[in-house]
Structures are given as C-alpha cells and as structure tokens.
Amino acid sequence: MSDESGRTLVLTVPDWPAVAAAVEHDIAPGRPVAVLHAGKVIAADAPARAAGITAGNNKRAVGYRCPEAHIAVWDEEADNRHFSAGVGALDNLVARFTLLSPGTLAIPLDSLRHGYADEADAVETLVSALVDDTGWEFFPGIADTVFAAVLAAGQARRVEPGQTVDFLSAQPITTLEYAGAEATALIEVFLQLGLRTLGDLARLATKDVNARFGAFGRHLHDLASGRAGAPLADHVRGEQLDVELDLDAPTTRSDTLGFLARQLGADLLAKVRRQALVCTQITIELDAAGGQSSSRTWRIEDMQENAIADRLRWQAEGWLAGVGRGSPPGQNPRTAQPDPQELDIVDEPAPDAEDFSDDGIIALRLIAAELTTPIGATRSLFDENTGQITHTLERLQGLFGPDAVLVPGIQGGWDPAETNLWTPWQQAAVPERSPAAPWPGALHAPRPTTVEHSAVDVLAADGSPVEARPSGLGAAPATIRFPTGQTETITDYSGSWPIESGWWDPNRAVYRTRLQVVTDAGRALLLSKEHGQWYLTGRYR
Amino acid sequence: MDVMSAAPVIEQLSRETGISTAAALFDKIPPHPVDPVLSPLFRRGGLPRGELVTVTGELSLSCGLATIAAATREQKWCAGIGLGEPSVSSIADLGVDLDHFVNLATPGEDWLRVASILIESFDIILVDPGFAPSASERARLLAKIRERRMSLISLRPLSGSTEQIEITDTRWSGAEHGHGRLQSCLVRARSQTGTHRFLLPGPSGTPASVPAGTLEVVADGGASIAPTTDLGTDPATDTDDDPRWSTITQLRQVISHVG
Known part of the structure; x- marks a missing residue:
C-alpha cells in the first residue's frame, strides 16, 4: 500500500465514555461526569477533570474532589450504541468509514479527495456537520497510517504527508x-x-x-515505524429495518403462521434490497396474547421468504410445544442447571401453560439483525463443502425441529454444565456469562465428557450421608447411590473444593462444594453438593 | 505361509470382497489422521475410511472424541449422535475443532435415520446407537458408508465393524484419597493391533503416552487385578471371528514376504 492511499483522517470524541454516560443518563451539560470501571475512573469529562479527577482515581477520591460529580458505571454496550447512532450524519457525507472503537472513527482520505478542495476543507465540513448533528466535540487528526492518525487526533493536529515517521518517533x-x-x-x-x-x-x-x-x-x-497494516473493514450502515404484523385473532396454527411469515418476509427483504444491502441474519420475535414473547436470531445462507417462513414456523412450534414441559416441580428454578435448549431463548418468562395455549400468537415481528453489502455476503470459494453440510443439517432441522442440531460453544462458568453453550445450527449464540471474566475455582482439565444432573446419595462407611463443610468433607465417602437404586463403592476421591460467589446478591448467590470420585467400576464422576443435596453433575465417559 | 498357499486365498478374496489385485488391497484411500498416541491402535495408523469402527468400554466417548480430533482440525466435519449432552470444554480439551463438530439431540430410536442422512455429507460420525440394527439395515448402512468413504465410529459393539477398540481397564490417578484432584487416567485398550497403554485423558486433557517411570508401577497393579492382560497380544486372535479379515491379514503377510 502506498503512502498516499494509507492517509487517514481520524475523528475522535475526547472522554467518550463520559460523554456516552451523560447521554445515557440524560445529565445536564456542564455537570461533571466520571465513569468507573472495576472501581477506577476510566474517563472524566472536562468539568470533572477541572475539579481534579483523573483516570485511576477510586470512587472515594472522586467524592472528595468533586461531591456533585455524577458517577456512572462503564457500559460498553451504551458506548457503542450511542456512538454508532450519533455518527449517522456521516452516511450522507462520505462513502466509506470505519468505527475503530466507541468514540473514534477513521475515514480514508482518498475517498474524500474528489469531493473537497483540500484536507482542511474536508475536515471542516465533516466536523461541523457532526457537531451540528450531535453536539459532541470532535478532535480531528490526519496522518499516513491509522495508528499515527489516532495519536494525532488525540492532539488535534495534522501531520504533513511524509512526516509521519518523525511524528511517531x-x-x-x-x-x-x-x-x-x-x-x-x-x-x-x-x-x-x-x-x-x-x-x-x-x-x-x-x-x-x-x-x-x-x-x-x-x-x-x-x-x-509507521508501516501501514491491513486495510480497515468498512462500516455498514446500521439502519433498523423491521416489519411487523398484528394478527386479528390469536393463532397457534403453524400453517397460518407460515403463510403470514412468507408475506412478511418478502416485505422485509424488499425493504433491505431498497437500501442496496443484503440481510444475512434475521431476528424473529413472536408475541403471545398473554404478553409473553420469544425472540431468536437465525443465520440463513440463502435468505428468501420461504426460508424465513420455515424458521418462524419452527420457532413457533418449538415455543408452543415447550410451554407444556415447563420446569419440573419441586426444583428450585434458581439452582436448576440451564438447559441448552433454553439458553438461546432470550427474554422468555416461564409462561403459564393453560391460558397460553388457548391464546396463541398475536403479533409477528421480523428484524434484519445483520446487514452487509452484497459482495460481503458471497461465500468463499475455499470453504470446503459447507453448502452440502448446511443442506444436510437443515434437512435434519426440518425433520426433528431446530433444537435437534446443535453446535458447540463455550461461555463463562465454573462447571461444564455452565460453560456449555449448545446453540441450534445457524442461530446466533447468546452467552449468558462472559468467558473473559475470571471464574475462580473453575474446573481444570481433565473435565467430564458428559453433563448430567441427577440427585444422588453419597454415604460414608457407616451409612450416614457425607457432610460438606468449608473445611472439607465430614467423613470419607464410601458409597454412592444413584436414583435408580444402584450403588457403587467409591475407591478413590479427590479433595472437595467449594465455590462461593454472588453472596452480595441473594438472587445470584452460589455456594457449592465439588468432589471427584472414582468408583469400583473404574468410573470417574463429578459430584457437587448444593442446598444440602449431592448431585451427579458430570461423567468421565 | 509360503507363496504357493496364497493362490486359494486370492481366489477367495476376489470372490468374496471384489478385491482382485494386490494394489486394490493396499492402495485404498488413506485413513483419516489420528493423534500420534492413538495411531498404534489402528491397523493402518489412522481412522479407516469407508469402514465401521467400534470403540467400547469405560471412557469410550473420550477415546472416540480423541480419535476424531486430528481430522476435525483438517476441516473434516464430524457429527455426534446419541451422546447425551457432551461437555464442550472437554471436547475442546481433547483437541476437537469446535467449528467442525455438530451434536444431534435426536431421539435414540431415530439414530439410524439420522445417521443415514448425515452420511451424505459428513466425514466422520460418532454414534452411541439407541438400538442394534437388523441384519438388512446393517448391510445397507455399511454399503452407504463404503460408498461415501466416510468413517462411522460406534460406541457400542456392532457387528460388521472392521476394527474393534475395547478399553479393558482404567486407572485414574491424582485424587489421592481426598488430597488432590483427578489428573489423568491410564487406560489399557485392546484392538486388532494388540494391547496398548496410554493416558486418556492425560494431564492436559489430550491423550498422552505413558511416561517411562509409571510403566512398571502399572505393570504391578495390572497383573494383580486383570486376567485379561494376556488377551489380544496376538493380532490374529481377535480377527478370527471375521473370516474375511483373517484372510486379508494372511494375504498381507504373504505379500510382505514376497516383497
């Protein structure tokens, strides 16, 4: 890549997390705002900095220096959301731009060369359009590489062509x-x-x-050393494209739903096409008359109305059928292990079986969840037979329902039952717990190969149940009795180790003791004790 | 066996299996690669294609997953049927590429139907069959496997298999009666190539070969509990039940003598 084509304009909003927090919480301009992450200030706006708040202060230090400051907790999602909404004005002014991070965007200068007389003119036009639109303060920076331009934007300066290496050094x-x-x-x-x-x-x-x-x-x-890296991926317009249909009378009939979905899908795809875009993922939302709703995101390779109608039908059938199952009585829903089939259903309150099946579905909504340019959706020539695989798996989904074909993923958690993230084929995975967060006490390899959840009895040599205390087991475990009544002798057992988490919030509190045992059948099992009951949670098979 | 006695064997082979030349016997499609620790278990050093393999005994699921790991890393697609809810972290620990693994949560009585659909496009299927197929169903399944040149691994004994791996003994270590945690498991597996010892899972979750020091300790312990130690050391004993394979084995010996 030549120097000329790497030249980039970067626009950045100083202290973006603080600005985003002010927008999010609707704080009057001029009031100091400090944003905390992990107990430390990561951003503060100009009035707060004037009061002496700097990055790295803790909450108490902020309170001493500036009692009237608003303290917000960092919200990455809000950061992204407000920024991509705010820069919408750019869509009409420049052909290509990239959001580098919340608060910072990059525009390749060669895309501006034909529209503006010189760099200064371009910057002035763009910045004034953005400031008029959002009211935020933008710092521009121009240099020969993206990295140098980001640094230049922090100082609001323009680096002359060819001077970038000197600037960087x-x-x-x-x-x-x-x-x-x-x-x-x-x-x-x-x-x-x-x-x-x-x-x-x-x-x-x-x-x-x-x-x-x-x-x-x-x-x-x-x-x-100012060498240009790979070119940046362009930002795709993030318009919210959706269609909605309210039914006159609630229905549970899947053929009716399929028919309506086909029309609705055709409307949505026409809408997407008018924007010269292609839709690769679609979110289907169903509302029941009783107020419950089901929302799932599907990835469809050949997006067309029949495919959308199939997915909607599967989702509705699975949802209506799943209502009857409910959770087994007598099981505390808080301690229940998450069922893989329920993980991907977002915002679904446990509906009441009786009144729900009478009412049925009253409204359908289709949302284009992922939009891309037509060229971006083209499949690579080098993907080995994914088309055939997709065809086979879709056929199985048609026969056995979408939840029968599951692809693996990993989320955060302590035990395999929690880290498992099985998602139906071509649905977007929705992790509940972050794998990046620390999980102290998480199980190390070797881990059990299958996940189980059944109550078992662990007995000491004298036949009494084994107690688990923070200091260790009450007695050496000698036998394990399975729910079927079958017993096995324990020949070896590991140390027990407790997990205690979420004690500050009674809804999230977890106290659990875990134990690995080997039985006389040569079998290794993972057990855990919670609420006074031993459970078999994993099997080494 | 001398060269002359090969003639009736060759005749029998071409009549029974359609193998007419030595080249057809040896230039078959190469097997799927497997972990170096597991490759001695297989006659040709890898997971044979177009054939049915059974992996049975305690830890058979781990052994099956470890077998498919190297192939999934070479972009081969693998599906699991009837495995219950496998734990994703252990699948990843065993070295399987998660982007090429699909688990089918279908009813046990449908496994044959699901398998016959998956055979069309998948390279490897790992199945815990919900029921034993009838003779005609089995013949159709084997014909389909042969035609698509894919590998089917069954976690239960299934007749018609060409290689049988049976885990005969497992020995977990590391728990130390309340003072440690499970670290690794020493398994003894019997296959057509003899008896093998290795760690599955090893300390890092993947299969590992037995460190030199532990061998003798195990030999002591193994002798005391297991009368099966001396079984399977001779490759010919296990294949006797399948006349076709024993003739092929004989023929191979003949050909290697000639060569």
Missing part, C-alpha cells in the same frame, strides 16, 4: 496501548529495556524484534 512508548490489552505486558518490557519512545523501538531491526518478541512484537514494531 517522538511519541511515548505507552501509546502502543492502542494495540489492545495484551500490549500492556510488552510495553512494560520495552520500558525496562530503556525504550521510552516509539522511535527507540522503530530503530531496532525488524528481524531482531521478531526473534525476541514474536508476531505481536513485530506488529507493534510496524505500528511504531
């Missing part, structure tokens, strides 16, 4: 935090080696950096 090495959280450890090492500016790093030979710090180190070296 004067910047402190800590600016490499741009490359992500994993860069932090490497920056520490660079500082210990006496590399204080990007120029110090850039002066090292590429092959030495590669040999010592690997691919990631070389990436940082490329950034520091």
Whole structure:
C-alpha cells in the first residue's frame, strides 16, 4: 500500500465514555461526569477533570474532589450504541468509514479527495456537520497510517504527508496501548529495556524484534515505524429495518403462521434490497396474547421468504410445544442447571401453560439483525463443502425441529454444565456469562465428557450421608447411590473444593462444594453438593 | 505361509470382497489422521475410511472424541449422535475443532435415520446407537458408508465393524484419597493391533503416552487385578471371528514376504 492511499483522517470524541454516560443518563451539560470501571475512573469529562479527577482515581477520591460529580458505571454496550447512532450524519457525507472503537472513527482520505478542495476543507465540513448533528466535540487528526492518525487526533493536529515517521518517533512508548490489552505486558518490557519512545523501538531491526518478541512484537514494531497494516473493514450502515404484523385473532396454527411469515418476509427483504444491502441474519420475535414473547436470531445462507417462513414456523412450534414441559416441580428454578435448549431463548418468562395455549400468537415481528453489502455476503470459494453440510443439517432441522442440531460453544462458568453453550445450527449464540471474566475455582482439565444432573446419595462407611463443610468433607465417602437404586463403592476421591460467589446478591448467590470420585467400576464422576443435596453433575465417559 | 498357499486365498478374496489385485488391497484411500498416541491402535495408523469402527468400554466417548480430533482440525466435519449432552470444554480439551463438530439431540430410536442422512455429507460420525440394527439395515448402512468413504465410529459393539477398540481397564490417578484432584487416567485398550497403554485423558486433557517411570508401577497393579492382560497380544486372535479379515491379514503377510 502506498503512502498516499494509507492517509487517514481520524475523528475522535475526547472522554467518550463520559460523554456516552451523560447521554445515557440524560445529565445536564456542564455537570461533571466520571465513569468507573472495576472501581477506577476510566474517563472524566472536562468539568470533572477541572475539579481534579483523573483516570485511576477510586470512587472515594472522586467524592472528595468533586461531591456533585455524577458517577456512572462503564457500559460498553451504551458506548457503542450511542456512538454508532450519533455518527449517522456521516452516511450522507462520505462513502466509506470505519468505527475503530466507541468514540473514534477513521475515514480514508482518498475517498474524500474528489469531493473537497483540500484536507482542511474536508475536515471542516465533516466536523461541523457532526457537531451540528450531535453536539459532541470532535478532535480531528490526519496522518499516513491509522495508528499515527489516532495519536494525532488525540492532539488535534495534522501531520504533513511524509512526516509521519518523525511524528511517531517522538511519541511515548505507552501509546502502543492502542494495540489492545495484551500490549500492556510488552510495553512494560520495552520500558525496562530503556525504550521510552516509539522511535527507540522503530530503530531496532525488524528481524531482531521478531526473534525476541514474536508476531505481536513485530506488529507493534510496524505500528511504531509507521508501516501501514491491513486495510480497515468498512462500516455498514446500521439502519433498523423491521416489519411487523398484528394478527386479528390469536393463532397457534403453524400453517397460518407460515403463510403470514412468507408475506412478511418478502416485505422485509424488499425493504433491505431498497437500501442496496443484503440481510444475512434475521431476528424473529413472536408475541403471545398473554404478553409473553420469544425472540431468536437465525443465520440463513440463502435468505428468501420461504426460508424465513420455515424458521418462524419452527420457532413457533418449538415455543408452543415447550410451554407444556415447563420446569419440573419441586426444583428450585434458581439452582436448576440451564438447559441448552433454553439458553438461546432470550427474554422468555416461564409462561403459564393453560391460558397460553388457548391464546396463541398475536403479533409477528421480523428484524434484519445483520446487514452487509452484497459482495460481503458471497461465500468463499475455499470453504470446503459447507453448502452440502448446511443442506444436510437443515434437512435434519426440518425433520426433528431446530433444537435437534446443535453446535458447540463455550461461555463463562465454573462447571461444564455452565460453560456449555449448545446453540441450534445457524442461530446466533447468546452467552449468558462472559468467558473473559475470571471464574475462580473453575474446573481444570481433565473435565467430564458428559453433563448430567441427577440427585444422588453419597454415604460414608457407616451409612450416614457425607457432610460438606468449608473445611472439607465430614467423613470419607464410601458409597454412592444413584436414583435408580444402584450403588457403587467409591475407591478413590479427590479433595472437595467449594465455590462461593454472588453472596452480595441473594438472587445470584452460589455456594457449592465439588468432589471427584472414582468408583469400583473404574468410573470417574463429578459430584457437587448444593442446598444440602449431592448431585451427579458430570461423567468421565 | 509360503507363496504357493496364497493362490486359494486370492481366489477367495476376489470372490468374496471384489478385491482382485494386490494394489486394490493396499492402495485404498488413506485413513483419516489420528493423534500420534492413538495411531498404534489402528491397523493402518489412522481412522479407516469407508469402514465401521467400534470403540467400547469405560471412557469410550473420550477415546472416540480423541480419535476424531486430528481430522476435525483438517476441516473434516464430524457429527455426534446419541451422546447425551457432551461437555464442550472437554471436547475442546481433547483437541476437537469446535467449528467442525455438530451434536444431534435426536431421539435414540431415530439414530439410524439420522445417521443415514448425515452420511451424505459428513466425514466422520460418532454414534452411541439407541438400538442394534437388523441384519438388512446393517448391510445397507455399511454399503452407504463404503460408498461415501466416510468413517462411522460406534460406541457400542456392532457387528460388521472392521476394527474393534475395547478399553479393558482404567486407572485414574491424582485424587489421592481426598488430597488432590483427578489428573489423568491410564487406560489399557485392546484392538486388532494388540494391547496398548496410554493416558486418556492425560494431564492436559489430550491423550498422552505413558511416561517411562509409571510403566512398571502399572505393570504391578495390572497383573494383580486383570486376567485379561494376556488377551489380544496376538493380532490374529481377535480377527478370527471375521473370516474375511483373517484372510486379508494372511494375504498381507504373504505379500510382505514376497516383497
């Protein structure tokens, strides 16, 4: 890529999390706002900074310095949502742009060259349009690479063509935090080696950096020496395209629903086509007369109204059929292990079986969940026979229902029952718990191969149930009795280890003791004790 | 066996299985690759294609998943039928590429129907059959497997299989009677190639070979409990029930003598 085509304009809103929090909580302008994440301030707006609040302060320090400041908890989702909504004005002004992170966007300058006389003119037009539209303050920065332009935007300056390397070499090495959280450890090492500016790093030979710090180190070296990386993916207009249909009378008949869905799907696809876009994922929402609703997101490779109608029919049938099942009586819903088939149903309150089946579905809504340009939706030539696989699996979904074909995924949790995330084929996975969060006490490999959930009795040698205390087991476990009445002798057992979490919130409190046992049949099992009852939670098969 | 006695064997082979030349016997499609620890279990060092393999005994599911792992990493699609709810973290631990694994939560009595649909496009199917198929159903299934050149692994004994892996003994270590946690399991598996010992799962979750030090400890313990130790050391004993395979084995010996 030549220098010319890498030249980028970056527009950034300073202290974006604080601005987003002010928008989210509707705070009057001029009132100090500080945003906390993990107990530390990560962003503060200008009035708050004037009062002496800086990044890294804790909540109490904010209270001392500026008692009237509004303290908001960082909400990544709100950050993204407000930013992509706010920059809608750009859609009409520039052909291509990329949202780098909430609060920062990049525009390749060659896309502006034909519309504006020079760089200054372009920046003035764009910034004034954005400021008029949103009322936020934008800092522009122009340089030959995206990374340099982001740094330049932080100082609101324009780097002349060809001067980028000089500009970068004067910047402190800590600016490499741009490359992500994993860069932090490497920056520490660079500082210990006496590399204080990007120029110090850039002066090292590429092959030495590669040999010592690997691919990631070389990436940082490329950034520091002003070499352009891969081109950015363009931002796709995030319009909310949806269609809605209210039925005159509630229905549970799947043929009626399928017929209506076909028309509705055709309407939605026509709407999407008018925007010169292609829809690759669709969210289907069903409302029941009793007020319950079911929402699922489906990925469909050949998006057409018949495919949409099939998915809607499956979803409605599965939902109506699932209502009768309910949760088994006598089981505390809070401690119940999440059933994989229920994980993907969002916002579904446990409906009451009787009045629900009489009423049926009263409204349908289709939302285009993922839009892309027509070229982006084309399948790669190198994907090996995915078309045939898709065909086979869709046929099985048609025969046995969508929930019969499941693809694996991993979410956060302590036990395999919680980390399991089985999602029906071509539906978007909805993790309930973040895998990135720390899960102290999580089970290490080797982990059980199958997940079970049945109450068992664990007995000591004298036949009394084994107690689990924070200090350990009350007695050595000697036998295990399965619900079928069958018993096996325990030949070996692991130490028991407790998990205690969420004690601050009675709805999320978890106290559980886990134990691995080996029986005389050579079988290894994972047991856990919760609410005074032992459960078989996993089997090493 | 001398060269002359090969003639009737060859005649029998071409009549029974349609194999007319030595090349047809040896230049079959290469098997799917498997983990180096597991490859000695298989006659040809990998999961044979176009054939039915059974993996039985305690830890058969782990062994089956470990067998498919290397193939899924080479973009081969694999489906599981009748496995209950497998734990995703252990599937990943065993080395399976999650992007190429699908689990079918279909009723047990439909397994044959589901399998016959999946055979069309999947490379490997791992099945815990809900019922034993009748002779004609089995013949149709085997013909389909052969035609599509895909591999079917059954976690229960199923006649018509060409290779049988049976895990005869499992020995978990690490629990230490309340002072540790499960670390690894030493298994003894019997297959057409003899008896093998390895760790499944090993300390990191994947299969591992037995460290030199533990071998003798195990040999002591193994002798005391298991009368099955001496079974399966001779490759010919297990194949006797399948005349076709024993003739092929004989023929191979002949050909290797000639070569």
